[in-house]
Structures are given as structure tokens and as C-alpha cells.
Amino acid sequence: MKRYDVIIIGGGPAGIVTGITIKKYYNDKSVLMVKEEAEGLVPCGIPYIFHLLGNDVDKNKMGLKPFIDLGGEVIINTVVKVDKKQKIVSLKTGEQFSYDKLVFATGSLPIVPTSIPGHNLENVFYIKKSFSYIKDLSAKISGFKNIAIIGGGFIGAEVAEQLAASNMNVTLIESEPNCFSKAFSPELSQIATDALRNTKVNVLTSTLVKEIVGENNKVKQLILADGNKIETDAVIFSIGYKANSQLAKETGLELNRYGDIHVDNYGRTTSKDISAVGDCAQTFGFLTGRSDMIKLASTATAEARVLGHNIFGIKIKKSSSGTLGVFSTEINGLAMAAAGANDKSASEAGVNFISAKFSSPDRHPGSLPGVSNLTVKLYASLVDGSIIGGEAWGGKSVGEIINIISMAIQKSITVYELVSYQIGTHPLLTSSPIVNPIIRAAEEIIYKIMQAKS
Numbered sequence: 001m002k003r004y005d006v007i008i009i010g011g012g013p014a015g016i017v018t019g020i021t022i023k024k025y026y027n028d029k030s031v032l033m034v035k036e037e038a039e040g041l042v043p044c045g046i047p048y049i050f051h052l053l054g055n056d057v058d059k060n061k062m063g064l065k066p067f068i069d070l071g072g073e074v075i076i077n078t079v080v081k082v083d084k085k086q087k088i089v090s091l092k093t094g095e096q097f098s099y100d101k102l103v104f105a106t107g108s109l110p111i112v113p114t115s116i117p118g119h120n121l122e123n124v125f126y127i128k129k130s131f132s133y134i135k136d137l138s139a140k141i142s143g144f145k146n147i148a149i150i151g152g153g154f155i156g157a158e159v160a161e162q163l164a165a166s167n168m169n170v171t172l173i174e175s176e177p178n179c180f181s182k183a184f185s186p187e188l189s190q191i192a193t194d195a196l197r198n199t200k201v202n203v204l205t206s207t208l209v210k211e212i213v214g215e216n217n218k219v220k221q222l223i224l225a226d227g228n229k230i231e232t233d234a235v236i237f238s239i240g241y242k243a244n245s246q247l248a249k250e251t252g253l254e255l256n257r258y259g260d261i262h263v264d265n266y267g268r269t270t271s272k273d274i275s276a277v278g279d280c281a282q283t284f285g286f287l288t289g290r291s292d293m294i295k296l297a298s299t300a301t302a303e304a305r306v307l308g309h310n311i312f313g314i315k316i317k318k319s320s321s322g323t324l325g326v327f328s329t330e331i332n333g334l335a336m337a338a339a340g341a342n343d344k345s346a347s348e349a350g351v352n353f354i355s356a357k358f359s360s361p362d363r364h365p366g367s368l369p370g371v372s373n374l375t376v377k378l379y380a381s382l383v384d385g386s387i388i389g390g391e392a393w394g395g396k397s398v399g400e401i402i403n404i405i406s407m408a409i410q411k412s413i414t415v416y417e418l419v420s421y422q423i424g425t426h427p428l429l430t431s432s433p434i435v436n437p438i439i440r441a442a443e444e445i446i447y448k449i450m451q452a453k454s
Contacts (some may be wrong), residue, residue, distance in 0.1 A: 004450035006311065007089050007099040009079050009247070011035030014278025014300035015105035016067055021308025022071065029312070031072045031308040032097060033064070039131040040064070046127060047238070049138055051165045051306045055111055057135040057413040082251040084271050088089040101311055104248050104261060105304075108279035108295050109240035110234050110301060112290045113150075118212025123219040123234040127155050144233040148222055150209055151374055152179030152259045154329050156238030157196055159447035164200035171202040173209060173334030175221075175447050185342035185377070188391050212331050241295050243280045256282045256291050265318045267307035277307045286409075287341050287349050287388065310448065325404045328399050337402035340409045341379050341389030353389075354452070356444035362395045364425070364432035376401065376437035378415070382452065387412040392437075397430070404438065416448075418442035 006022055008015045011033050022031050042061040045053075053059040064074055065375075078092040081107045083104065088095050090317045110126035113119050125137050141147065145168060149160045152174030171177070178189035179196060197203045200234040208225035212235055224228040224443040243260040245253075254262040254270045262283035278300035287291040328337035357377035363370065372395030379389035390405035392398045408418070418439055425433045 001096050001098055002089070003027040003030075003098040004073075004100070005105065006031045006098060006101045007302070008033045008105055009082075009089070010062065010102045010107055011037075011040055011074070012103035012105060012278060012281075012300070013062070014298040014304045015041075015103070016062070016064060017275055017301045017304035018103055018105060018311075019067040019072050020070060021066065022311060023072050025309060025315075026312060027071065031067075032099075032302075033067065033072060033074045034077055034079050034091065035074065036076070036078050038080070039157060041129060041131050043129050046129070046134060047155060047162050049134065049162075050141070050159060051162035052301060055138050055142060055166075057131065057138055060130075067387075077230040080248060080271040082247065084251055084274060085430065086271070101275070103267075103307070103311075104245075104253070104269075104274070104276040104280055105116045106244040106247060106280045107279050110237065111240045111242055113237060113239060116209055116212060118214055118219070119237075121212055121219050122217050122234075123237045124212065125234060127159065127236065127238050128295045141234060146172070147234050147236065148173060148230055148234045149238060151191075151238035151240070152176070152203070152205070153182060153238060153240070153261065154327065156236075157192075157201075157331060158329060159236060159238065159280050160201045161199050163194065169202075170200070171204060171232070172196070174203070174205045175225075176206050177206050178203065179203070180329070180336075181344075184336070184338050185326065185344060185391060187377075188336060188338065188393060191334075191393060192329070192331060192336050195334045195336075199332045230244045239292075241279065245280050248276065248280065250270070257280070258293060259289060265306075265309045266310045267303060274313065275307055277303050283323035286324050287345065287351065290323075292323050292325070294323050296325070296327070298326060301321055324406060326410060327400055329345045330396070333426070334389075334393060335396050335398040337391040337398045338391045339389060339402050339406040340387075342391065343379075346379060346388065351388065352383045353379050354445055354448050356441050356448060358433045358435075358437045358440035358444060359449050360435035360437050360440070362397050362431055364427050364430070364435075368427065371395075372397075373402075374398070374431060374437055376405075377439045378405070378438070378441040378445060380415050380442075380449075382449065384411050385416055385445065385449060387415065387418070387442075401438070406410050415442040415445045419446065 045060040081090040160172040178193040180192045181189045213221040213224040261276035279295040326339040359375040362374040374394035377391045387408045
């Protein structure tokens, strides 16, 4: 039986980055990755397969070359059993390998709404993070005319926009008053929903699906809770993901109330020499300190780097106070992003906060071609002025602006420090230094704090 220093179960973003980090900093260690499919997908790129990438799944591949180039080994197979006492991994084909350290990076699976009659009919689909499944879905869906998407989060809305741009009749059904409401503030959720409504997508909010009706075992119609009916050739559910933790449970690992694998700040489970990382592992909200349900590739890879550095002993202290949740999207040409707390989440957590926003052109002067109006909204603690959240919307620069705000949150930067924030500017690249929206929003918060204390 061959032995490895580390065996990684799973080959998504978390598994790949864990493997790369280990091989880069512990090159003498043998690392085996076991994954079920030879090809991988860029998770966040899946919606764009259906239009921007020309329905070509191969254009959204996520490869293992960096890991292999560093000396990592890969086996395409399925792990069916882990004996944590003997430290043995058994594969579907009967092969067995022993390990010193084991990493669960098994990812997440789409939530299946078993309470909805008809959820298992033919032509009911999910956005699985599986190359073969999405390839099959993209081939099947191209022959449909009417499609209903249930769930108005990022994936559901982005898939809806892309399919509608391919001249399909798309109806998006969301149970909340606005789409994106789990990540964005009520204000930005409304802006995002309006942007989606300005596309060819028929958006139904505050709407519940009662039943999926079939004919010859194929989808034919949706019946809504209000009695209305929608004719459709296919249904795509996008109502969230849950940890792929069944193998971990069978191994005897501790799971939390959501079914995520329980880990500490370094990704270590309660079982000796076994770690877990990415969507299958639990996270803690930075604001609440409680278990969170954030499952993002960016979060997974950050955790993977920490795990990779520290798997053979603590080398880099993890100073994060919890999972922040940094989101971004673009709908109908409007880029939108959020990090940390907003009005709703801060209020629910009982945080005493204050907010302010500022808008300015993202070029200067504003008459330059390609200019977009950029809005930044900051949330800060009323007690000490530390940044606890932020949102931005406008042009494509929003994607990196939210990363600046995310860093400010993680480093507990205050609005008072932001006033002296030194920036680089250029007419073709940034807002004017006079009206930088991050700084001006911080100044507005300082003014509000002074007014509150006077």
C-alpha cells in the first residue's frame, strides 16, 4: 500500500490551492489529490457558459497544472471510505492508500427542494459544480424555448440574464421582495433587481412555487402559490448549496447544525491529522461569531492558503476574526459589490452602526468617454468609527474597490484613518482625488458621528 504525507479528497478551488501551497512550501512532502472528474470548472464562471462563452463549457475549465507542475499527484476516482484509526483511504476501484495528513475538500452540493412536488421530473436541473453535468445541461438547454429559474441569488440571476441574452424566454422566481437580498442591503438589492428587470428576464419577486407539473414525466408547467401558472420547458433550481459532507459523517467527523464539517481557525477537525477546507467546512461570521453559510471560492482559497501553510505545524498565525463575505456581480452592465455588514445584517446582529454614501464619476473629468457613475456606501461602528461593511456600484472598477473596503474591514481601519488615506489617481483610471468616493463617504460618517455626539 502506497503512503502519502498528505491526501486531499476533492479538486475544486479549495483542494487545488491547498495542494499548491503544501507543495510550494513543503516540496519534499508527497501529496495525492483524489477527485471524481478529470475536468474542473471555474465555479463563478458557470453562468457565462450559457451566452458569453458561446455555450462552450471547455472555455470555463479550471485545471490542475500548477499543482502537478510542483510535483503533486492526481487520481481520478471516488473515495468511498476513510479509516481514520488506520489512516487508510479506500477508493471505488478497490485501491487503498495510507496517509499522514488527510484533507477533506469535498465542496458543496445544490439544495434540492424535496418539498415541492415535481422536483424530480425530467428537465428539472440544478447548477452543480460538475464539468460533466454542466456540459450536459448546456447541450440540453439550448433546445428549449421557455425556461423558469427558481432562486434570485447571484447564480440564479446571472444564469437568467445569460439565457435571456440567448433569446430564450426566461422567468426568474424569487421568494423575497428583491433578488440578491442575502448578500446586499435592501437599497442595493432593489437597485440590482431593477437592473435585472431592465434585461429580457421576466422577474417575479415575493413569489413561491407550489408545484411543478409534468406531462410524460417531463416538465410542462409551474403552479405558483397564488394560483398563477407558467408554461415552461425546463426548470433550473438555484436556491443555495449545502456541504458535501456525507463521507466526513461516515468517517466519524463532527458536523455542525448546518451539516458543515467542524473545524478550528486552522482548518483542523476534531479528529487527529484530519483537516477540512472550503465549502464542506464550517465558517464563522465576522460580525456574529456564529456558524455562517457563506460558500464562496474566494473564501475557500483564503482558508486553503492558511491550511496549506500550517498543516505540518503552525507557521503563520491566522488573525482573521471570521468570514467576511465579499460578493460582486454585474447585471445589465451595472457592476455591484458588497463586503461585510449592511443595514439589515448589522441591525439583526444588534450592532450600533452608522452609514453614508457618496457618488462621483469613475474618471476625471466626467466628460471622458467610458465614464460611469460610481457610488460607495460605507458602514461603520458608531462607537469607534471602525469600518464594518461597504457596498459599491457602477462601473467595473467596483470589483477592486470592494476589495479595498474588505481590507479596511479586516484590518479594523476607522473612518478617521481613511481621511488620510493616500491614493494614486489618473484621469483615465480613477475618480478625481477631490471626490474619491471611499474617502468622501468616510468623511460623511465622521460628520454624522460628530453630530450624534454634539
